[in-house]
Amino acid sequence: MEYITAGESHGPCLTAIVSGVPAGLSIDQKLINADMGRRQKGYGRGGRQLIETDTAEITSGVRFGRTLGSPITLTVRNRDWENWTDRMAVFGTAPEDLQREVTPRPGHADLVGVCKTNSEDCRDILERASARETAARVAASGIAREFLAAVGVEVYSYVVSIGSASMNEDDPMMSAPDYKPLDIEMSDVRCPDAAASQAMMDEIDAAREAGESLGGTFRVVARGLVPGLGTYATGPDRLTARLGAALFNIPAIKGVEFGLGFEAARRFGSLVHDEILLKKNAFTRASNNCGGLEGGMTNGMPLVITAAMKPIPTLMTPLRTVNLDTLEPEKASKERSDTCAVPAAAVVAEGEVAFVLANAYLEAFGNTNMSDIKANIKNYEKRLRTMSK
Numbered sequence: 001m002e003y004i005t006a007g008e009s010h011g012p013c014l015t016a017i018v019s020g021v022p023a024g025l026s027i028d029q030k031l032i033n034a035d036m037g038r039r040q041k042g043y044g045r046g047g048r049q050l051i052e053t054d055t056a057e058i059t060s061g062v063r064f065g066r067t068l069g070s071p072i073t074l075t076v077r078n079r080d081w082e083n084w085t086d087r088m089a090v091f092g093t094a095p096e097d098l099q100r101e102v103t104p105r106p107g108h109a110d111l112v113g114v115c116k117t118n119s120e121d122c123r124d125i126l127e128r129a130s131a132r133e134t135a136a137r138v139a140a141s142g143i144a145r146e147f148l149a150a151v152g153v154e155v156y157s158y159v160v161s162i163g164s165a166s167m168n169e170d171d172p173m174m175s176a177p178d179y180k181p182l183d184i185e186m187s188d189v190r191c192p193d194a195a196a197s198q199a200m201m202d203e204i205d206a207a208r209e210a211g212e213s214l215g216g217t218f219r220v221v222a223r224g225l226v227p228g229l230g231t232y233a234t235g236p237d238r239l240t241a242r243l244g245a246a247l248f249n250i251p252a253i254k255g256v257e258f259g260l261g262f263e264a265a266r267r268f269g270s271l272v273h274d275e276i277l278l279k280k281n282a283f284t285r286a287s288n289n290c291g292g293l294e295g296g297m298t299n300g301m302p303l304v305i306t307a308a309m310k311p312i313p314t315l316m317t318p319l320r321t322v323n324l325d326t327l328e329p330e331k332a333s334k335e336r337s338d339t340c341a342v343p344a345a346a347v348v349a350e351g352e353v354a355f356v357l358a359n360a361y362l363e364a365f366g367n368t369n370m371s372d373i374k375a376n377i378k379n380y381e382k383r384l385r386t387m388s389k
Contacts, residue, residue, distance in 0.1 A: 001147070001358050001367075003140035007076075008127035010084040014076040016140035021061065022362070023069030024370040025147055032056050032142030035347065036076070039138045042343030043188040044162075044204040044214070053079070056139035067143075069369070074139040078132075088127070101126065102324040105332040107313030114324065122324075122333070131251045131312075131341065134348045141351025144358040150370060151361055151377055153224040155354050157346035158184045159191045160306065162216035163207065165199035167191055173259055173288040176221050177302035190218075190343040208339045211317030215252070215310045218346035220303075220353045225292065226381060227283070227300035229360035238296025239360060246352040247307050250345060255308035259291025274301070281388045298360075305353065309345045312338055 001021055007014035036054040054076055061072030081088070086095050101122035104110030113125030148155060158179060160167050169175055183192040189204075191197045200216075207214045230239030240258055247256045264272045274285035274294075285301050292303035314337035321332040338344075365376040 001144060001355060001362060003137070003355065005133055005136035005140065007078075007133070007136060008088065009078070009130035009132035010080055010088050010127060011078060012081045013078055014133065014136035014139075016056075016074045016076075016136040018061070018072045018074070018140050018143045020359075020362070020367065021067050021069065021072055021143055021147070022367050022369050022373060023067055025067040025143075025150060027058070027062050027065055027067060027143065027146055029056070029058060031146065032074075032139060035138050035142055035145070035351070036135065038185070039135060039344050039347045041188075042190065042341065043201050044208070044340030044342075045338045045344065054135050054139075056142065072143055074136070074142075076135050076139055087123075101333050103321050103330050103333045104324065105313050105315075106319045106321060107310070110333075111321075120324070129251070131344075134250065134344075137348055138351050141354050144351065144354040147358045147361070148222075148354055151374065153222060153357060153361075154181075155220065155222045155350050155357070156181045156184065157190070157218055157220045157350050159187075159189050159200070159343055159346055160217045160219055162189060162200040162340055162342050163203035163214045165196065165203045166217075167193045167196035171287075172219065173291055173304050176219055176304050177223050179221075188343075190346055204340045211315060213311040213313075213315055213338070214340040214342070215254075215308070215312075216340070216342035217306055217308045218342060218349065220247075220305045220307070220346070220349050222292070222303035222353060222357060225298045225300065225303060225357065226377065227298055227384070228380075229357070229364060230293075230297040232295040232297060235296075239298065239356070240293055240296055242356045242359075243305060243353060246356050247305065247349055250307075250348050250352060252309045252312065252341075252345065253307050253349075254310045257291075257306040258293055259304060260289045261291075261306060264289065274299075278388060281385060283388055303353075303357075305349075307345075307349055309342050312341060 003016055003018045005016045033055045040054055056074045056076055059073045061068055061070045104122050109125050109129035110122040114122055179192045184190050187197045189197050189200045231237045244256050247253055272289050274287045274289055277284050277286055288301045292298055292301040318332040323330040365373045
C-alpha cells in the first residue's frame with residue numbers, strides 16, 4: 001500500500017493517490033475527515049486554520065463504501081486559493097507587481113531549494129515544502145487506518161513535551177498503551193495530563209508574545225499488533241528501518257526513538273532487555289523497554305515510538321538572511337505561520353506509522369481482498385496459541 005501526494009500550499013487543492021489497497025475494505029469518509037480535523041487543531045496554530053476546514057473527497061477506488069482493489073484518489077480543497085489565484089496561476093504570465101520571495105528563511109527549504117532548481121523565487125520551493133502538504137498525507141492515511149481497524153489494530157498519539165514543559169511518566173513504555181484516546185483528544189495540546197497541558201500552553205503563549213516558535217516531542221502508540229510483523233532477514237525491510245524512514249519524512253522531525261531509545265545506551269543490559277514470560281498460553285514480556293520491536297519485528301507488545309519536532313522556521317521576529325537579488329543582509333521573510341504545531345505533527349505521524357503497519361500486515365497475510373486477509377490472520381493466531389500450549 002503506497003501513497004503519493006501532489007499540490008501546493010496555496011494552489012487549488014491537494015491530491016493523494018493510494019495504491020495497493022485490498023478489495024472489500026469498508027471506508028467511512030466521516031472518520032477520515034475527523035482525522036483531518038484533528039490535524040488542524042492544537043493550541044498554538046496560526047491563522048491558516050481559521051480559513052481552511054479540511055475535508056477529503058474520494059473520487060475513485062471506492063464503490064458503495066467499499067474498496068474495489070483499484071487506486072483511491074482523495075482531494076483536499078484549499079479555500080485560501082481564492083486569495084492567491086494571480087500569484088499561483090497555473091498558466092499565463094506573472095503579474096508585473098508580483099512580489100517574489102527573495103529572503104530565504106533559515107531552517108526552511110527556501111535557499112537550498114532555489115540552489116537546486118535554479119529558481120529566482122523561493123515561493124517555487126516553499127509552496128511544496130510547506131507542512132500544508134501533510135493534509136493530503138492524513139487524508140491518504142485514513143485508508144491505512146481503516147485497514148488496521150479492520151484487523152484489530154489501534155494507532156494513536158499524545159504529546160509528551162512542548163518547549164521546556166513536559167509530562168512526567170514513570171514507565172511510559174508500559175503506561176502509554178493504557179492512556180485513553182478521549183483524554184488525549186480533549187486536551188488542547190493532545191496531552192493526557194491536565195497539569196502538563198496547561199504548562200505547555202503557557203510555554204506557547206510566552207513564545208507567541210516573543211515572536212518565537214516552539215518544538216516538542218510526542219509518542220505514537222499501536223495496540224493489537226500480532227507478533228512477527230516485519231523481518232530480521234534484510235536490513236531495509238526491518239520494521240524499525242521502515243518506521244524510522246516514515247517518521248523522518250515528516251517535515252521538522254529531527255529525532256525518533258523506539259522504546260527506551262537513547263536511554264537504553266545508559267543502562268546495563270539487564271535493565272534494558274524485556275524478560276519473556278508465559279501467561280494464559282501466550283508469550284509476553286515483563287516490561288516493554290524495546291517498545292514492541294525486537295530484531296526488526298513486532299513482538300506482540302504495544303508499539304511505542306517517540307519523535308522530536310524542531311521549532312517551525314517561520315518566525316514573527318525573523319532571523320538574519322541574505323537577499324537573493326541584492327546579496328545584502330536582510331531579515332528573513334514571514335509567512336502566516338503557527339507558534340507550535342507539535343500536536344498536529346503527532347496526528348500526521350499516526351498516519352505514517354499506520355501505512356508502515358498496514359504494509360507489514362499485507363506482506364504477511366496477503367493483499368488481494370479482506371476476506372482472505374482476515375482468514376490468514378486467524379490461522380496465524382491459532383498457530384501461535386498452539387505453540388505456547
